[in-house]
Structures are given as structure tokens and as C-alpha cells.
Amino acid sequence: MYVNSSAGDTAQRAQDSDLFEKAARGGHVVSGLVHLLIGYIAIRLAFGDSGSADQSGALGTLAAQPGGRIALWVAVVAFAALALWRIIEAVIGKKTDQDAGSAMDRLKALALAGVYIAFTWTTFQFASGSGESSGQQNAGMSARLMENGFGKAALVLIGLIVIGVGGYHVYKGVSKNFLDDLEGHQSKSVERLGIAGYVAKGIALIGAGGLVVAAVFTSDPSKATGIDGAIKTLGAQPFGRFLLILAGVGIGLYGLYAFVLARRAQM
Template structure:
């Protein structure tokens, strides 16, 4: 994205003017957003909100491993918050900062990250991947913000029930089944990416400055645990298609309970729950040190 940092050059290069103007415009917008301290701080607060949700999901997963029948998912975590005194107000705050973080990530995906604009030799493939990833994560944060909004209003529903309903409708047609398989493969790919990112400690590249061994340990365990859970979700969607059973595709709660049903499942589920808690703690670090 070297041309992004040289808007003046665009006016001096004749036939290449159009391309340079458009990318320079995108960079300037991203740059203005990145220089808005209030916007950046609210976006960083979104990582705190995400971390809190992951802490609660990990806690619920451990409770399920010990015999509870609670819903170990994002909606289960938000329901837990809603049930506490002042919970709906807290959910309103979480909804707002998650929405801002989603907007920030969407802007990075569409316009490019301002931090890259001064890198003359930026790898175009890496840049494209980063943009696609930013857009994808923006939808995740939008979805979580929308779910938090529902629970703040007192109309929140189980995400597992929603997933089951959508799956049941798609299973009614051949095209829907193909779409489910494609979605499952994408989900599995995301899960494997998380595992790889954690195992190779690639998440360090998302943070400013030097990272401590504690932060690296939190990120490694957190990304691997989240990757395992996401991969199982994708596998269950495929199982739902081939077994014509939409109940299998009921999201994170079903994935975690499937892990718990395996041999030594109690220990496996506790390990994943602890990993999700560590991911939540890592998200708090990310709120402070993430490259924005």
C-alpha cells in the first residue's frame, strides 16, 4: 500500500491518477479515524467487552463439564450478565462498544489499516488477507453487539435455537444443503486458522511492542482453545447435513457439549473452558496493546 502515503504523487502520474486518488482517499479516511482518540478508545473498549464474554463462556463451559445444564455460548454468557443487578445497563454499554469495534474493523477492511499506509513494500497478498479478515471479524462483532442489544432489551434468545432454526430451513432444499456444507468448511477453516495462529504465536504480530511470556501464554492457549471449539462447530454443521438433524448444528453450546461427551470429555471440556478464559484475558491485553 505504498501509494497510500503519497497522495501528491497521484496528481503527477497522468494515466495512474484514478487508481491513486481512490486509494489515497481511503487511506485519508482511515487515517482520520485512527487519529480520533475517542473512536479508538471506544473500539479498544470493544475488546474488553469481547474478553468479558469469553471469560463467561469459559466459566459456563467448566460448569457444564461439572454437570450443569446451562448454555455455554455467547448468548448464555449475555443471559448471565442480564440476570445480575445492573446487568441490562452493562449490556447496553457492551453493545455500544462492540458496535464501535465492529465499525472500526469494517473500516479497516474496506479502506485498509492506517498503520500499513506508510509501508512502501507492503505485501499485497497479506494486505488482501488482512482486509478480508477485518471484514469477517466486523460481522462477528456486529452479531455479538446485536445479541447483547437483544438481552439488554429483555428479548434475547438462545443462539443455539436460532442456529437450529436456520439449519432446519436450509436442509429443506438441495441448494441449502450445499450452502451449509460450504459454510461448515469456512467455519472449520477459521478454526484451523485460530489453532495455527495460537500454536505459531502469530497473534504477537497484532500487538505493539514486546510481549511478555505471560501474554504469549495467554494468547497461545486462548487461540488454540477457541480454534478447537470453532472447528467442532463446523464439524457439527456437516454432521447435521449428512444426518438430516438440525439439532446438531446449534452452535457453540452444542460444540462444547459434544467435546464433553467424548472419552475423558470432562477434562477436555475443562481444558477448553480454561483456554477460553485465557482468550478473554488476552483480549484485555489486546484492548491496550492492539495495533489499530
Template sequence: MAGVLPPADRGRPLIDRIVAHDGARRAARAGFVASGSLHLLIAYLITRIAFGLGGHADPSGAMATLANTTDGVVILWAIAVALVPLALWRLVEALLGLHPAEGSNDPDDASVGNRLKALGLVAVYCSVGYTSVRFAVGSRQSSSERNRGLSSILMQSFPGRAALIAVGVVVAVIGGYYAYKGASRRFRDDLKTSGGRVVVALGVYGYLAEGLVYCLAGILVIVASVRVDPSKAAGLDAAVKTLGAADSGDVLLVFAAVGFAAYGLYSFALARLARM
């Protein structure tokens, strides 16, 4: 019967049996679809900002857009639910090492670096899921507004500013790593097959553009903390609007929007091609 573990697997540790189960893998892969959809919405919001229509270009802006649609609440709950198994899968990877592809004995699968990356993704998925639930139950406060409020409180003391600088460094490093991962095509290690030219092109551009935007967001948090300026410590939305305020800002915003759209489409491909 489909989805039932064969007798040979029943003596294995429970966690190994769970991650080997086809149903668990399918549930985790659904999270990539949710992530891809949100990236496409953020790309749309960045485009709106490029045309002077305003908005918040971050996950909360995407959630607010969904909340205003006819079936928005249902979609928001669906996104939150879809991200749960993917977050749990990454948590297993962080605790026990990457679950290797069939027939793989790659020792790097259990490396500290891979475990830390998996743990970082757990935090991201939990944050996005929490934001989705907030908007599903009626909250309309954007992440940028919450970030500015929290930053304003933290900037009142030296330890608070130091904590913000540390956060900015982490975000900038993650963004830099994403850009490197795209430029070097190392993301292909995450795929169980090559994916073809289109998938690789989406991965290269998506990782590169999104990485650069997040790197800028981290740098802005650092600068804002040093200058005690909470308005610049608003995360992704602040980075997007900083791009728009620069010379040739519209061009930079289009670059960012296309990058987020590319990553969104790449996430759809991950739903089938991710190595899990």
C-alpha cells in the same frame, strides 16, 4: 489540547484523520474489554457444563447470564455500544487495509488476507452486538435454539443443505486458522509490543483452544447437514456439549474453559497492546 488534531493533519483524508485520532482509538480498544468479558463468561458456562449444571456455552448463554443480574440490562447495552467502534475500525481495515503501526511501511498491511480477516471480525462483532441488544430488550432465545430452528428449515432443501455445508466449512477453516495462529504465535504481529511471556502464553493457549472448539463446531455443522440432523448444527454450544459427551469429556471441557478464559484475558491485554 488533548484529542485535537494538529494543523498538519487537517488536510489529510477524513478517514485517515479519524483513525489517527486518540479518541477513536480508545473507543475501539474498549471493544476488546467487552470481548474479553464475554469470553470469561463463556469459560464459566463451559465449567458449569463440565460439572453437570447445564446451560448454553455460547455468547447468548453469556448474555442470558448477564440479563439475570441486577444491572444486567445496563451491562448488555454497554457491551453492544462498546463493540460498535471496534466493528467500525475493522470495517475501515477491510475497506482500506490495516492502519499500520507508527513508522511502519509494511506492504502486507493492505493484503487481501488481512482485509478478509478484518471483514470476518466485523461480522463477529456485529453478531455479538446484535445478540447483546436482543437480550437487553427482553429476548431470552438462545443462539443454539435459533440455529437449530434455522438449520431445520434450510435442511429441507438441497440448496439449503449446501449453504449450511459452506457455512460449516468457513467456521472450520476459521477455527483451524485460530489454532494455527496460536501454535505458530503469529498473533504477536497484532501487538505493538511483545507483551511479555504472560501475554504470549495467554495468546498461544487461548487461540489454540478456541480455534479447536470452533473447528469442531464447523465440522459438526457439515456432518449435521449431510445427515439432516439440525440438533448438531447449533454452533459453539453443540461443539462444547459434543466434547462433554466424549471419553474424558470433563477433561476436554476444562481444556476448553481454560482456553476461553485465556483468550478473554488476552483480549484485556489487547485493549492496551493491539496494533491499531
């Protein structure tokens, strides 16, 4: 009991730290920059340029710029702080909650912690010079899993989970539930930004999950290349250039919404 109380007190003190909160909010800023870069790459693809329209492509683009490695190390710290903040929320609830929060709120915080831990690791790889295309990594992992029935079932489950997450993003955007994550009353421009951003990202995730499932049923692991593959699949359709531009703008709008989160998110 003493250990649990001590851990809770430590977590509470961490939440009360202004410096820690600012570092965690910095994670949203970095997320916004990454999504803006993904959107930019998608628009470039529409006009015939090459690149990976996903997190690895965005981080690789940033690493290639003057001072890019330094910026990536800053991003590692910000993502790690946001991941730790979400872990604390899963343990003791949100700082702004009057009580410990519901079990669903804690589960969401834990899931978000997992996302930001993955972001932290990927960013660390690029900051240290060992980053690789996530599309190639996904295809390679899919090829290994597809060597047996259990692995294929796991891939289908992963694909369905990604589709579910994408569907939740679309729902969250259309229903405007994202406003519950923000402090105070929001303007119509913030509402529109959130709707467009969540719907666009949700559609991209649904496409990525669908490609994973399709890879299993077609025995073609090269299809399971994540968001980059989903965006490039859009480009291969009739009116592909228009769809790529639309996807790029939508993901970029999600990036702008992340800046709103950095300032107004309920922490």
C-alpha cells in the same frame, strides 16, 4: 474522485480520534468478558449445572445480574465501535501501517468487521430483552435450510468455513502469528496466553463446524447448535468432565488474551 477522497479523509479523522480508539479497544474488553463467562459456563457444565456455553449463554448470564442490562448497552456501543473501526481499516488500512496495507489485510479487517457486527446485533437483542439461545436459532435455521438441496449445500459450506476459521485460530496460536497484532515486544506469559487461547477457541470452532456438517449428513438439524453443542459433545465423551474443564479454561484464557488486545493491539 472527490467523494472517495472526502470519504477517505473522514475515515482518517475517525482513526485519529482518541475517543473512538478507546471505544474500539473497549470492544476487546467486552469480548474478553464474554469469553470468560463462556469458559465459566463450560466448567459449570462439567459439574452438572445447566447453561449454554456460547455467546448467548454468556450474555444471558450477564443480563440476569443487577445492572446487567446497562452493562449490555455499554457492550453494544463497544462492539459497534470495534466493528466500525474494522470497516475503516478495510477501507484505508490500519492506523499503524505506513501504507494502505495489503489486500489480504483489508480482507481480514472486513471479515472481523462482520464478526463484530454479529456480536453487536446479538448483544443488542439481549440488551433490549429479545435475546434467544443461539443454539436454538442455529438448529432452527439449519432445519429450514435442510428442506432442499441448495440449503444443504449452503450448510455444508458454512460448516467448512467455520472449520477453516477454527483451523486458522489453531495455526495462529501454534505459529505465534498473533504476536504480529500487538505493539512492541511481548513477555513469555503473553505468548503462552495467546497460544493456549487461540488453540482452545480454534478447537471449539472446528467442533462447531463439524457438527454443522454432521447435521446435514445425518439429517438431524438439532446437532447444528454451534459452540455450545461442540462443548457439550465434549462432555458426552469418556473423561467428559475433564474435557469440559479443559475447554472452559482454554476459552477463559482466550478471554484474558482479549484484555491484552484491548491494551496492546495495533490499531
